[in-house]
Each structure stands twice: as structure tokens, then as C-alpha cells.
Amino acid sequence: MTIGRLIAVNLVHEVIRGPTRWTAIDKRPVGGVVEVGELGLVGDRQCDTRYHGGPDKALYAYASEDAAWWADELDRDIPPGLFGENLTTSGLDITGAVIGERWRIGGPKHGILVEVRSPRTPCGNLSGRMGIHRFHHRFANTGRVGAYLKVLESGSVREGNRITVVHKPDHGPTIGQLSSGA
Incomplete structure (x- = not known):
């Protein structure tokens, strides 16, 4: 059983005009308990619900280990929320997560149960946020997306919560495989 930690819960700080459309990519860590419903974190926002949000994309999780890889690659700081993620994790191989994998975040009484549904498909707003032309293509090609x-059981989360992989399918594509085309 894999156990990780939730190192940051990130909510929209400001809705900004990105290169392709209005975006809520500017997410930053918040303290305290944050309620989670079927459509994600209470107090968060998605601007373009054709591509973001909805039950199968209620939350976006990113691994601090992948952020550290990008920090080395780009020679710059990658703080929690910079890529627009709601949940920044530690100790979980999100790139290697199998579609259908389930995670318990927090305890069984107040925590949440989520299912890995798909990799992020980044758009030009990520490039605008990073200030790097066509960065979203580079980001996608690494598989570190x-x-x-999907939220299967609502509840609440907070920084420091334990994340336990409670179910991992025996086979199936991983986030990295689906993203990079491997």
C-alpha cells in the first residue's frame, strides 16, 4: 500500500486573461480545512468547463517530485499551485498512476475518496503562466502532467493529510503513458 502526503491545497487566487481564454490557473496554497464536493474544492473555480472541471475532472493533482524535476529542468522555483493544480502531493508517483487507481485523502470519517481518471491536457494558458512560448507542448511530452x-466520496482535506492508495488496477495505462503517447 502506497502512502503519500498532501503538501498543499490550492485554490484560485485570481482569474486572469490567458493567451487563449480566461483562466483560473492562478492557484495558490490555502491553510485550514477545505470542503470537497462532487465538483471539486469549495471556493475554487474553472473558467472553461468544456476542458476543465465536471465530475471526471473535479480535482487536479500534481506531485511535488515532478515539480522538483521541472525546477531543475527550468532552473526556477516551482511553488505549489504554479501549474494550476488543486492538490500538491508528496510520496505518490502520479505519472505512474494507473487509470482507475483510488486514493483515500485524510481519514475515512472526514476525508475524501478519489479516482484517477485522466492525465491533464495542458493548453496555451500554461505557457502564458510560465512565460515560456509553447511550454504546454514540452510539458505534455514529458508525461509529467x-x-x-473524480471525487467518489465528498468530505474535506487539508495540508498534511495522508494519501493512501487503496486500490490499484492490475493493468491499464498510466498517466504518463496516456500523456506522452509512450
């Missing part, structure tokens, strides 16, 4: 999660 993070995962969209």
Missing part, C-alpha cells in the same frame, strides 16, 4: 481526479 499530473492527474485529473
Whole structure:
């Protein structure tokens, strides 16, 4: 059983005009308990619900280990939320997560149960956020894109919560394989 930690819960700080459309990619860590419903974190926002949000993309999780890889690659700081993720994790291989994998975040009484549904498909707004032309293509090609999660059981989360992989399918594509075309 894999156990990780939730190192940041990130909510929209400001809705901004990106290169392709209005975006809520500017997410930053918040303290305290944050309620989670079927459509994600209470107090968060998605601007273009054709591509973001909805039950199968209620939460976006990104691994701090992948953020550290990008920090080395780009020679810059990658703080929690910079890529627009709601949940920044530690100790979980999100790139290697199998579609259908389930995670318990927090305890069984107040925590949440989520299912890995798909990799993020980044758009030009990520390039605008990073200030790097066509960065979203480079990001996608690495397979280090993070995962969209479906909320199976609502509850609440907070920084420091334990994340336990409670179910992992025996086979199936991983986030990295689906993203990079491997």
C-alpha cells in the first residue's frame, strides 16, 4: 500500500486573461480545512468547463517530485499551485498512476475518496503562466502532467493529510503513458 502526503491545497487566487481564454490557473496554497464536493474544492473555480472541471475532472493533482524535476529542468522555483493544480502531493508517483487507481485523502470519517481518471491536457494558458512560448507542448511530452481526479466520496482535506492508495488496477495505462503517447 502506497502512502503519500498532501503538501498543499490550492485554490484560485485570481482569474486572469490567458493567451487563449480566461483562466483560473492562478492557484495558490490555502491553510485550514477545505470542503470537497462532487465538483471539486469549495471556493475554487474553472473558467472553461468544456476542458476543465465536471465530475471526471473535479480535482487536479500534481506531485511535488515532478515539480522538483521541472525546477531543475527550468532552473526556477516551482511553488505549489504554479501549474494550476488543486492538490500538491508528496510520496505518490502520479505519472505512474494507473487509470482507475483510488486514493483515500485524510481519514475515512472526514476525508475524501478519489479516482484517477485522466492525465491533464495542458493548453496555451500554461505557457502564458510560465512565460515560456509553447511550454504546454514540452510539458505534455514529458508525461509529467499530473492527474485529473473524480471525487467518489465528498468530505474535506487539508495540508498534511495522508494519501493512501487503496486500490490499484492490475493493468491499464498510466498517466504518463496516456500523456506522452509512450
